[in-house]
Amino acid sequence: MDREILRRLEKLNQLQLTEQEKEAFLAFYAKQENEMDVLNSINTDETERMVHVMPILTVVREDKVIKKYSREDLQKGAPETTEGYWQVPRLVE
Amino acid sequence: MATKYETVIGLEVHIELATESKIFCSCSAKFGGEQNDHVCPACCGMPGMLPVVNKHVVDLGMTAGMMLNCDINRVTTFDKKSYYYPDLPGSYQTTQWFSPVAVNGTVRINTSKGEKDIRIKQIHMEEDAGKLVHDDWTNTTFVDFNRTSVPLIEIVSQPDLSSAEEVVAYLERLRSLLRFAKVSECRMEQGSMRCDVNLSVRPEGSNVLGVRTEMKNMNSISAIERAIEYETARHIDAIENGTEELVQETRRWDDIKGKSFAMRNKETAGDYRYFPDPNVMPVCIDDEWFDGIKASLPEFPEVKKDKYITELGLGEYDADLLTESRALCDVFEEAYAECGMAKEAANWIISNCMKVLNRKQLTADMLDINGKALGQLIKLVADGKVGNANARKILDEMFENDIEPEKYAEENGFIVSNDTSKIQDVINAVVAADQKSVADFKSGKEKALMALFGKCMKELKGNCDPQILREMLLKTIQ
Numbered sequence: 001m002d003r004e005i006l007r008r009l010e011k012l013n014q015l016q017l018t019e020q021e022k023e024a025f026l027a028f029y030a031k032q033e034n035e036m037d038v039l040n041s042i043n044t045d046e047t048e049r050m051v052h053v054m055p056i057l058t059v060v061r062e063d064k065v066i067k068k069y070s071r072e073d074l075q076k077g078a079p080e081t082t083e084g085y086w087q088v089p090r091l092v093e
Numbered sequence: 094m095a096t097k098y099e100t101v102i103g104l105e106v107h108i109e110l111a112t113e114s115k116i117f118c119s120c121s122a123k124f125g126g127e128q129n130d131h132v133c134p135a136c137c138g139m140p141g142m143l144p145v146v147n148k149h150v151v152d153l154g155m156t157a158g159m160m161l162n163c164d165i166n167r168v169t170t171f172d173k174k175s176y177y178y179p180d181l182p183g184s185y186q187t188t189q190w191f192s193p194v195a196v197n198g199t200v201r202i203n204t205s206k207g208e209k210d211i212r213i214k215q216i217h218m219e220e221d222a223g224k225l226v227h228d229d230w231t232n233t234t235f236v237d238f239n240r241t242s243v244p245l246i247e248i249v250s251q252p253d254l255s256s257a258e259e260v261v262a263y264l265e266r267l268r269s270l271l272r273f274a275k276v277s278e279c280r281m282e283q284g285s286m287r288c289d290v291n292l293s294v295r296p297e298g299s300n301v302l303g304v305r306t307e308m309k310n311m312n313s314i315s316a317i318e319r320a321i322e323y324e325t326a327r328h329i330d331a332i333e334n335g336t337e338e339l340v341q342e343t344r345r346w347d348d349i350k351g352k353s354f355a356m357r358n359k360e361t362a363g364d365y366r367y368f369p370d371p372n373v374m375p376v377c378i379d380d381e382w383f384d385g386i387k388a389s390l391p392e393f394p395e396v397k398k399d400k401y402i403t404e405l406g407l408g409e410y411d412a413d414l415l416t417e418s419r420a421l422c423d424v425f426e427e428a429y430a431e432c433g434m435a436k437e438a439a440n441w442i443i444s445n446c447m448k449v450l451n452r453k454q455l456t457a458d459m460l461d462i463n464g465k466a467l468g469q470l471i472k473l474v475a476d477g478k479v480g481n482a483n484a485r486k487i488l489d490e491m492f493e494n495d496i497e498p499e500k501y502a503e504e505n506g507f508i509v510s511n512d513t514s515k516i517q518d519v520i521n522a523v524v525a526a527d528q529k530s531v532a533d534f535k536s537g538k539e540k541a542l543m544a545l546f547g548k549c550m551k552e553l554k555g556n557c558d559p560q561i562l563r564e565m566l567l568k569t570i571q
């Protein structure tokens with residue numbers, strides 16, 4: 001992890017980090033990277049891909065419509081709404 | 094000599110699945126509704142909500158895979174595709190990347206150059222995104238999550254297509270097969286079928302691929318044709334004349350301007366950082382589930398067509414019309430099974446049912462009448478129990494309610510009466526009241542007979558064998 005990768009991740013996630021936060025992230029990832037190196041050094045050529053950490057499969061549900069929530073309830077915690085829309089900062093240029 | 098170029102095209106086709114509910118929650122997947130009416134904490138991204146897979150989405154994903162000759166992955170998994178945009182509230186889309194439901198298929202197309210197999214790389218299941226409305230006045234964006242998590246499949250082809258004609262043939266074939274298997278209505282104009290075009294150009298015979306661009310936002314098959322022709326010309330122009338430098342990028346097609354435009358944000362496009370979604374466990378398709386779907390697959394349209402012609406004796410034209418839509422085939426086969434008269438059943442559907450559909454502004458796919466009842470109605474007409482005009486009234490009623498034709502005919506006085514004394518009474522009354530027509534007929538005016546016949550038929554409310562009426566009428570006035 002270097003400053004260039006961090007800048008790119010910042011952009012991908014639409015974030016703006018302060019200088020202090022950047023230092024903290026770089027320090028954090030430097031530690032993770034050592035651990036990644038250990039993992040990468042293990043030979044996994046013969047190992048089957050692990051699909052999930054839990055050895056269980058999903059349960060599926062029947063295709064049935066259930067309406068349990070009202071728009072008003074769902075939007076109670078929203079910072080801003082207009083005529084039933086969530087209203088967010090404009091993202092398109 | 095001028096260099097000849099060939100176009101290399103691969104398609105990504107998104108198809109909205111015909112389910113009642115969304116892919117990971119029980120909200121309605123139906124089109125329309127007021128903004129944010131088909132929404133719950135799961136599909137509007139509230140923290141702590143867990144997705145639960147809709148079984149029917151997997152049914153349809155498998156069905157699509159089998160219709161396109163794919164191998165089905167018996168353990169299929171979901172992955173997160175990261176992208177930060179408010180049309181998906183979790184800042185990722187749940188899709189399939191590492192183990193999609195179906196892989197390695199083929200679709201056979203027919204063009205002026207003959208038959209060709211287009212290879213399918215994979216079909217994956219995923220959720221759709223919501224709708225954004227950008228508001229200039231407040232410089233904010235309004236978000237509607239009704240479409241968020243509506244189930245889609247994406248069908249990814251190999252770059253085996255080489256012209257707009259082949260692309261059109263491929264899309265029409267996909268649409269026909271998937272409609273037949275009831276996977277989707279595949280309506281481009283309503284957005285239930287969407288297509289991204291990956292295109293590059295290279296000198297003919299070269300085996301090095303040119304720079305590839307991806308085009309989005311074509312809303313009809315003809316727009317796709319135009320976009321491919323424009324983009325091919327743009328690439329060749331850039332290669333030959335150096336008018337611009339071709340770069341790998343995503344472009345938006347503007348059908349009104351007839352041009353494609355580079356989409357901005359090149360730096361962040363395509364960097365999706367896929368990783369397995371820990372919230373959705375793997376879906377395991379056991380033998381029972383797999384075999385059940387396999388057994389439910391419909392015959393291919395051309396197989397049905399062939400059967401209709403060779404086994405049931407239909408003409409090619411009728412067979413073509415019927416096999417354009419699975420709904421027509423279903424009603425036809427049920428009606429035929431009931432009445433045993435293939436040509437009559439085909440006629441009733443192609444002429445009478447289509448007329449009603451047109452009047453109601455419905456498409457053939459929306460034909461939803463009881464085929465068995467139609468077969469009974471056809472028998473009533475063939476047996477001379479119900480006249481043609483009244484039979485059409487009964488058909489109208491069949492579009493509204495699930496009726497038993499014979500019972501309905503009896504209740505509404507539509508049963509042809511063979512009570513000759515009653516017919517004679519009517520004829521006598523009509524003849525007595527219209528001596529002029531009788532005289533006209535006797536002086537050689539054939540038309541006058543039709544006038545009398547019509548009046549009698551009207552008086553009898555259509556419930557009379559026309560042959561009997563005609564004979565009795567002639568006997569009376571001659």
Ligand SMILES: [Zn+2]
Pocket residue numbers: 115118119120131132133134135136137242
């Ligand atoms: Zn929901």
